[in-house]
Amino acid sequence: MKNRLEQLPNELLWLILEYISPIDLFHKFFNLNQRFNTILRLIHYRFNLLYTNQNQFKFFLNIILPNIEYNWIESLYIDDITNRLYIINKCQYLRSLTIHHLHTENINLLVNNVLLELKQLNYLHLYTEFRLRDHDVNSLTYIIFSQQMPSLTYCYLDFQDYSRMSFDHLDITNKTLSLKTLVIDQWCRLRDFIRLLHFIPNIKRLTVRLFDSNTKGTIVPSLNAIDDFTTLVPHLIFLRAKLAEIPFIIATKILFLRLPSKLHELSLSTWSIEYGNGDLWETILSSKFPYLKHFRLIISLDQIPHTYITANNLDLDNIVKSFNQSKYFLDHHWNVLININEHDRLKFVLHTIPYPIENFQTTLYNIRRCTISPLIIKSTYHYVSKLSLTLHNNLTSLLYDYNEYRYFPNIEQFILYSNLINNSRQFQSIEYFNNLKTMINLSNIILLNCPEETRQYPIELINLLLKNLPKLKTLIVSYRLYTYLQTQSIYYLKNLTLIFAIYSSISPPTTRMRYLLTPNQILTNELILELVRTSFSVFSELQTLTLIVRDLDGFDNQFSEWLKTNFPIEQNILYDFLIFDKIVRFYF
Template identity: 25%
Template sequence: MTNLEHLPNEVFYELFEYFNVIELIHAFRNLNSRFNKLLFTGFRSYRLDLRSISKTNFNLVCTQYLPGIIDQVCLLCLSNECETPQLYRHLLNFNLTVDEFTHLHALLLHRIDSANVLLEITSDCFYLPHLTHLKITKCKFTSEYAPKELLNNIWHLNSLTDCTLDMTFEQSLRFSGLSMISKTMKYLSIKCHTFSSMELSHLFSLTPHLQHLSINIGETADIKSQYIIPAPLLTRLNLHFGGTLSTLTKILRSTPNLRHLKLETESINLNGNQWQQLLTEYVSKIETFRFLIRVLSLKSDHVEEHLDEFFQTFQTSFWLDEHQWYVRCDLPQQSGKIFILYTLPYCSKSTHVVYQNRWSKTTLPQLDRSNCFDQISDVFYKRCKLNSSLPTNCYPNIHRLTLSLPHDRNFWTIIPQLDSLTSLKVIEKKEDDRSEYQLKTLVARTRRLNTLNIDALLFLRLLRMNSHHASVRQLELLPYHSKKNRYLNATQCAFLADSSFGQQCEVLLVYIKTRTIILDLIRKMCNLRALHIHCQDDHADADLVEWLKNSLPDTCSIARCRSGPIQIWIQ
């Protein structure tokens, strides 16, 4: 301890940034007066991530820790997802609102499916002078509010430079109805909304200092008269594009200083020479061009000969020498005449489906092919036969895997290691004796697996094989093919609770027959902190909620997610 205290304050401040708030204060509070001063006076960069916090620790943070550090929190993450249901309402119960985090630089709002709540939070953000980053993800709303009010709030934030919006409204977003101009926004990503060229033009007028943009464009009609105002500061553009070539040309014409373009499309089919002409004419300063294109082959006969001719246009000096832009072209076995053309390294962040190729070629040199799929983190594996066009060991960094069982014998050749896997979703369309053996092997070969999404009856079969895994903390037991036995009975749930998986489980989603099973699960599963229940004797009224409130301790928070599961946040 004496040697540790010789370190300068700056070293401790850097060290503190690697701890979450609970760990940091638990570890260093009250060791001596110097550490208390470092924690509660000097350190100004607390990162408060409440997305996976237990209710006990949440209460501890709100009552004992936040009063002393609330003006030192630089990042705040809030979520109403399964691990922390109704979190924001509980924050309000402690008289804590977002505007009290006066030093806040970044705010993440995840799975908050109430436009009322988001409108309230973004209104509080008006009083946060240092807020530069706002991220709203996976939020779905009914018709509580028109999205215009929420967008106006966001565009009203005076210091906001970086904004991500991933939210779905019952009413469509309409940027053309906004009038607030952001003088600070430089980085903007908008998902779950498809822009027309007219709306894009209006977006450019609302964000004149925009440098990086990621959006969806879709325009079925070729609106030749529609002019898109220039965005001269835009240097990076990520497009999910479903429009015409004329619309794409207008977009490129409006971004003369574009240097980095990423494109995913199913509507544009240009060969290498045509792409060269388009880029050279409209975005001559381009440095990187990444794309994933799924299109219909133009010729109905002799598809492979046509693809050979098409592929040769990407083997010119422009592609290989001037820019070192390498492409791969695949004709999947079951796709008919749909072919897939993409740059390497593979650039898409969407779920990657492993498929069998009937024809495939790449311009990438052999020596550079080992890491061309390193960025793929989300994979859906169905079935695949080995051939020369599908390299082995090409998915080294998978974090999320969706797998159909029983899998074919080539799975471990194509995906030989799963060291980075944290989430596994298993689909078994009909019961097969091979499935549980393959699943047991797969689970045993993962080291960091945290979440298992699986048919409930298949999971029970896995338990009977004495399978275990030390790191799994979240179980989502769903009735994928169990039509007759949709709900688990008391005996099955007791078997689950007594297993090693049940004893270490912290978050559980399950379908059960009777409400009394809920009490048994909470009593037996000692580490359980969040429970999501679909109950057969629940009739979607307040009866079950009231029964649970009367049956469980007051420290448990109980709510219904609209017409969905009962959510219980356990003390």
């Protein structure tokens, strides 16, 4: 094999070797001979360092980086762990940068020492599950929505719901002229959205979350300042928006009727049944958007409106007919489907088909009212990559009358919620699992999440799942559930998150809630040491161990000093401690 490779010209070798992971590439070919060392130096590199352990990262720092040309590094995926962000400064010719687990303490470094130096950066994706301070987010957006990043065409701000995003601090004379695609996964008010449009004049694709703090449903005068958004964003052809607490009539006047008429796609998610009127949508879309190719709508409700009787198909059929029997919708091949299940957290979901976004929540045994053929239903959910199912009791009548047409072929993240109220040991796990396999392709799942620490989960079902998820890399469960799992099924996990109810520095716990909880719900210092120690023997490839406290009794002020004492740097185990998020994460 070696001789055959060496017979190939350098140009062909470059193309072939670029498809191999850089770390694997250097393990296999570095110092093989002088020719391969030269080839490795001049490859276009795309480094994915997400969740790399300490040994892998040291190999990257000490072996790979000194033996390549920095200006050939095109893209970088990296975690915000300790001082890892500093290596971005070595990659000033980056075209793509993705940072996961961004800490608010490091945003100042990112803004002042990293982003300003990346003059060729085209793509930026920032993700965090942690709380970010408002002034840190403001300093970040001040750089992004300006001319200080002249090549940036794609930006994805993937933040959490702890706060809202505002743009009052931006300089109206300093706009970004390069940005073409923007995704802001954090809530902002309608007035802030309109202000944002002033800073992205060349935007083509925009994804936002919008809410209106004006609960009376009247239009604030400041929102009437601009009649047509075409003057601000003339090139906008794609808008995806989540809408909360915005009445349909207000959204129509302030948003829909002001959008550029050249729009090609309008995709909306909302929690209001007001948006479920096909006749009104036909009037808006046919009169305003002559070039519209795709209209996507999702209405999700945690309660079925009291004016709708689910036992009577007529109420629901009238909603469906207003879309599916409209000539305008038929001509565009836009249909809607309704999912209803009173056992689910989301009891009512109306959506266009195919289902338009990555996230979907339902139950396995769904009660549907729709007029769509089974063949169409089967192909409706191929875009879904993150599926949430709710477990519930009273399955006896459903297990043996199971007729499920939905199919989810591309699920990567699988979340299980639990509404179980009886003993979970009585749950019919085998029958449920067998039916689950007919609805979901399990072979692509890389993350399993059972996030509810206080709820019961059927242990037999979870163990069955773990045995049948060949690509599973990340597991999130309560420690109480984890103690019952068959660990041989998760030997190759890369990321493990364990959830606790409370923390107590003393064992046995002295917390005021100790009499209400089982020992497996309480995180102690002694247990932390045991979990870190046993992780090496239980898991062969574990990269991160995350411990989360969910309820009131979080980490105390002395915990930080305890971590420093028990996990010094020389132990080669790094950790992050976020006291307000009640999270401690260890990196191996």
